Amino acid sequence: MKRTFLFVLLITLFALVLSACGGQALECEDALGCVEVAPDDPIIIASALVITGPNEQLGLDSQYGVEIAIDFYGDVLGHEVQLQPEDDGCSAEGGQTSAQKIVSNPQIVGVIGTSCSGAGVPASKIVSDAGYIMISPSNTSPALTDPETHEAGYLRTAHNDKVQGRAMAEYAYNVLGVRKAAAIHDGDPYTEGLASVFRDSFTELGGEIVAFEAEAPDATNVEPLLTTVAAAGPEFIYYPVFVSLGGLITKTARDIDALDGVYLAAADGVQSPDFLEAAGSAAEGMYVSGPDLSFTNETYDRFLSTYQEKYGTEPLSVFHAHAFDATTLLLKAIEEVAQEGDDGTLLIGRQALRDKLFATSGYQGITGTLTCNEYGDCADPKIAVSEVKDGAFEAIWP
Amino acid sequence: MSQRFKDIDYIDLLLWLFRAVIIIIVIWGTVAKIFLGRGNAYTADDWIDFFVSGLSQGSLYALIALGYTLVYGVLFMINFAHGEFFMSGTMTATVFVALPLSASGFLDEHPIIGMLAIMLTAMLISIGVAVLTERVAYRPLRRAPRLVPLITAIGASFFWQYFFRGLYGSSLVPFPELAVLQGKYNLFGIEILKTRAVVVVASVVMLVGLYFFVMRTKTGKAIRAVAEDKDVAALMGIDVDRTIAITFATGAAMAGAAGVLYGLVFRQVHFFMGFVPGIKAFTAAVLGGIGSIPGAALGGLFLGVIEAVGPPLFLEGLGIPGGHQLKDVIAFTMLVLVLIFRPQGIIGERLAEKKA
Amino acid sequence: MAQLDVRDAIRKGLLAGVIALGLSVIGMVEAFDQRDVITDVFSLGQLLLFAAPAVVGFLVVKGRDIRAYGPALISGALAGVFAAIPIFLLLMLTLIYPGLRAQLVNVSPTLIGILTFGSGQIVGGLLLTAVMGVLGLVGATTHVIPDRISDPLVLGVGWTLLIGVLSEVLLNILRPLLPRGVLRFLFGTKGITLVTAVILLVLITVGIAWWRAQGRERYQKRIAARSAVQVANARRTSLGAGLLLLLVLPFILGTYLTEVVDNVGLYVLMGLGLNIVVGFAGLLDLGYVAFFAIGAYMMGILTSQGDLGVGGISFWLALPICVATSTIAGIILGTPVLRMRGDYLAIVTLGFGEIIRVLATSDLLKPVIGGAQGILQIPKPEIFGFTILQPQHFYYVILASVFLALFISSRLRDSRLGRQWMSLREDEDVAEAMGIHLVKTKLLAFGIGAAFSGLAGAIFAARLSSIFPHSFNLLISINVLSLIIVGGMGSLPGVVVGALVLVGLPELLREFAEYRLLLYGALLIAMMLRKPDGLWPSPVRRRELKAEEQEKLMMQAEGLE
């Protein structure tokens, strides 16, 4: 007992000494409170991305983007930036739990995440209610930046599904000149959203959607599905699903005679080396929509070589650049709003940070020129359509 | 025993109502499809496509279902990890045999030897995993309450899934395509994909082989004796532990073979591939009457076909959007329907007697 | 028996080595290396890797009960060295065939770096062998030296490491309590600091040694000397303290851990429901998630302020409706399966669960329940103008629900209906012959079980403010079933314990989510092998003796119930 007592006493004394040293004159006047970063302490930002499970490549890719951005940016006002990675699990519960974990640490300044829109819905609410700020690199669901449902602390550098679905519809109608199209989704909010937008846009352009079908994401036998679609006589099939189902549909479609000469198209969910390997030669000639990655700036070239060097792989997915921009935006905003004490203590006002980020305008990121609107859409929505040629994605439009 | 509820009229009424509703929905949908031509206009070839693809999927279910049925027949336990036996062999054979063979061109030069090598590897690994699982997770619990082995089976299922995910990674692995199996056979004017035909034929051969193995060989007789009564079998000088291990191995071998066939048809494998087919195969085994080998075969084929034909036939007829998404609903509804009519499954008999 | 058994040592050593190899090649060692147990000194990955030789060294000696130093140390070292052999072989293989990573993705340069202490395959491999040999030796020593010394030491090391592993949780609790400087002194960026580790080790070891030497005896003497009144008082006090602790728990735990506890609470609620169906009535239900989904969707539809919301009523008004809907669903889905038994029941209920999930995802019901896009804008519940927002607030809603469910469960268990259910579980035919109405009894089980789950679902929906069909997968049913069996079938405290172990513990390993299910699986197997009756089996109810006698017995016995 005595020993324990001594130990406690020791610690208390130690604590007193430490707190006595830290006398500071900075005052926080922010409506949402401030983060105080002591001298020599790092500035902590968190990420909530899907880094496990079937969609992990999407999240890992983004997380690498965040890490590289932190490397590139260097110290912020003399403070090291530290990343606390969390997993959003690509589900509502995962988003909820990771967001709660993040807001339970008052030292965290901002969040890069989430990967999946389903996780983003509850996460954006928790993060916003706690006065934090989050920037998503890959949420594309329209609901998140809808005037009615937008949460005050939520921004994103990813494009809205409405843009991508429409881009593919335009490409199909205007460039390929098809008039009858089919769409397939797998019951995931992302794929269903894209397929719906494609359907609406294509119809609006004057085309006809002859089949709007759905398949279970873990299906194995997709031949019946494609036979059904084929019987409707489309000239173009859009299936914005993920790698596993995407690979199956692509390969099976080549076996169905009635689908000879029908254009196949998917979205950024399959834009990964994994898909090319899985689908093999069957993928040749298919179209894939996704963010326009043909950036021609120096930073992106440096980014890519760093990525390759650090993680030993080609980019796993397509949102690394968006994650990079999101992180850089956040760090830049922190640098601009932070009040600096004499001894190096930083005081970062949460409302000020929010205002700064929402006021972003004309920022030159690697994904384009970013301007945030009042509902948090910051992306420069450039969508490209690529064609698979010789086992690689090659941007062909616009 | 089956008439015990006779006096409870309202339950019977409800059950009849339930059956009637399902049957009416199915018939109405079918009639609307065929005679009123709702939805897409399918040609006869399309229908054959639906049927054949369902048949090949079903034969895979049947092969996996055998493992469930054999183990259930002997131990009266649901071996939830069986889908993982299927996955483990296939993944290993793909990564270590099929891909290197394919890369070196051997597979296209000697397709039969190559396929045999792949299949043998898959079966051996599946057997290994199965026997290990049985030894560690099931054998010590043979006298435990009935649900306990079910939980260890679930545990084993998770364990193997994520173990193999750790080994081979979470990405899809493409299964090599065989040049000889490209294209279609023409059977009496019906075009059938070669891979699908091969799968159906191979499955039938294996099913028949297994049936004779269980019915005719000494080992098969031992398995049946143990299934009948473990204690008596032990008295007759049968090594019960060994026989049970053999049962697991047999089921796993079938699963491993099924896995390679799966690779041939769907051309991609990954660590999660065992789960859904596992559950479907289990459903098929119950549908056919768990414990019965022909039952498993019949259940598997029925399930495969109804999944393929159901959506275009009666769901489209009813004007339901996105019908193929609902094939699981059809599969399970059919299961309920069959089990209401025949609580012991289509062919299952023994179990019912045993419990009376 | 003090014989040196070389073959035994080699066999066990190799087995341990294969396990260590397995942990390495599936990437666990590398992934867990990211988390430090003791900052910059010792990582969780190293703990995984080096646990094998130390444990096997101990087991080899213990298995043969070798007490003499010579044979013991030799066997331990031998086992340790052989535990290194599989990994050594792997290292050699990577020398011969560097492309191994194409097949085994986790055999990365980082892993090899960890295994070889960054000094090349051959030198590092030998180094590893030596280290493992020494660890085997250390493991063996703990059995040979007197228990008086070795026990406290082993426990001290164990607890220190455990605290290091759980440092994140501790940090979460202590963060608001202690000044940052102290925290930085105690905790590193990940894990505890070396200083803390040493202090802890000394404190715990000494503490345990003292307890073993004197304290236990003193304590037992004090316990034995207590009068009946004192015992009763002590019981009451501890009960009161427990309740108080439950009430203030969220303030201690902080936001994130309360969130975890909330999750556990929802699983307890579901577990209590399924416990009625499976534990009491013996009806194996694998589709229990269906009712959870129905409760959640009902809440969504009734209260959502979005396009899909039809009721727009308050949470409290919607709650009973959700529960009632789930109950009715339980009865409706229970009807077709009345005559099915055992495994037929299992697969059909599993099917029902899947049917509900697929329907929720489907385009068919999209106009009503949102299909893939789910239901958004579910408002947080309000009570007397106060909005229940934080996990800490929800904690009380969940706590109240759990208590209600516990109360109902225990009342029913001890009632006539409870006996009917149990007799049904034991022997359906005989139960019927005893005059038990099977249909009514079974449907009551399904209905009440579903009600609890519906309640959990309704709270879940309000807590998340949004629901998506993907949240209602088979894994939830499996999880709930596992937790009641791990806890002990039919046991109410078992449900709580099971939920803590199977839902709470894995949460602590959040960052290793890829290995979470692997560990979960291994845990299920290990737990069932060790304790097939569950962690807290339901006790036999003693009722033959009359009330007074019973009380006397209760006084004597320390246990619950």
Place this chain on the structure above:
Amino acid sequence: MPLLDAIKVTKRFGGLTAVNNLSFSIEKGAIVSIIGPNGAGKTTFFNCITGFYQIDEGDIVFDGRSAKGRSPDQITRMGISRTYQNIRLFAHMTALENILVGMEPRLHSTWLGAIFGLRSTLQEEERALDEARELLNFVGLTGKGDWLAKSLPYGDQRRLEIARALASKPKLLLLDEPTAGMNPRETAHTTTFIKQLRDELGITILLIEHDMRVVMGISEDITVLDYGEKIAKGTPVEIQNNPRVIEAYLGRGAAASATIEVAS
């Protein structure tokens, strides 16, 4: 009027006729036995009476009401209870709980009453417990009420099964080989006990038994079955001297014992 009157009862399993055109009746207060070689259809007949099996032809009248087509729980409620050849207790429940389950037909409290702790429910439970303790006493299991049924010794399990059957206050008790597996001392004890049941409680008893000493010792009337048909009926003395019975037992004794019971 007899208490139980089975009129031309026939039960078939597929092609096998297990009970054939059997007429049988018991007067109130009698002890009656059914004997016959293995596979003669005795247990099947029990199952027909108790509603486990539905009879194909004929009728069973109990206490003036037809029992045909009723479910086992209804038949129990009419006043027939039974024990089983291979003891079927609720293994993981205590002896006391087993008896309480047996009391089912006489309990009326509802589950809602239990949740709300209504006084009537509590009182009924208390009464039931008292009665169950008395029954434990009556069958000589005092002090073993809190044992799990599976952990009781064999003889006690038999007794507990009888206590459970008595708990419903039956008018007719069917005992399926109550002394099977007992040693002579236990058997004698059980025989006395059965007599006591009838004499003290006034319960009519129908017995299936292989032990001839028991059968001859307590039965007032014996019916002999073979291949599902009645081949003889009479007092113990008459049966002992009936040539058909002797033939049925001795003539194919060896063969008969190897035949598997149709149903357990």
